Amino acid sequence: MPYRRLVLVAVTLLVVCGVGYAGLRGAYHDAKDQRDLADLTRASPWPREHLLIPDDVTRPGTVGWVDRGGLDIAYALRTADGRSVPVLWRLRVPQPATGLPEGVDCAVPRLRTCTDLGDGRTLVVTHDTDNSDPSIALYRADGAIVRAIEVQGPDPVGVDDLSAALTRVHAPSDAELLGLLRRDGYQTDWS
Known part of the structure; x- marks a missing residue:
């Protein structure tokens, strides 16, 4: 029984960490896209x-x-x-x-x-x-x-x-x- 709990806790931790990583990675790319867009359009005479x-x-x-x-x-x-x-x-x-x-x-x-x-x-x-x-x-x-x-x-x-x-x-x-x-x-x- 303790072995099953240990496996369940490990799988749960892996899933939670994977979801967290995917969310952070998406947020990082979104922020990078916004910075790149601001940099690429900085010289524009219009917004x-x-x-x-x-x-x-x-x-x-x-x-x-x-x-x-x-x-x-x-x-x-x-x-x-x-x-x-x-x-x-x-x-x-x-x-x-x-x-x-x-x-x-x-x-x-x-x-x-x-x-x-x-x-x-x-x-x-x-x-x-x-x-x-x-x-x-x-x-x-x-x-x-x-x-x-x-x-x-x-x-x-x-x-x-x-x-x-x-x-x-x-x-x-x-x-x-x-x-x-x-x-x-x-x-x-x-x-």
Whole structure:
């Protein structure tokens, strides 16, 4: 009889310790995720709650990064005709004079052709120059945020496809942001 009690006590202790360990491990990972997310979004000009991402960025190979100018996401855009075109989707701070992000200058028509499409949208075509590849971009000004999508190179993408990528957006969950921003092997000072 005493042997059975000893085995029962040992099994009970193992179960209690295992459950406790699993709970502590989950809490540790949750805390680490929150610290990593705070570190990865620290440079953002807006709080995390104001960040937006396109609805279709959940495909493999999508990467993002945040800096003082905003959020950038590189992913493959699915066009209406079924192609997959690499694009750079951006959430940027507008410049007071133009409403466009820093570095977008429409004043030199030899380099860029800008067309106002209405509803806060501007189509910018960058021509083949010595220091840049040809590209097409659509910018949409929304108050203190400019959404932008840019296609580098010769892949033609229609304005409707670009506009849809700027319109179909959502506020990301913490897990979505971590999936976009945290690279394999990412280490914080406290990791």
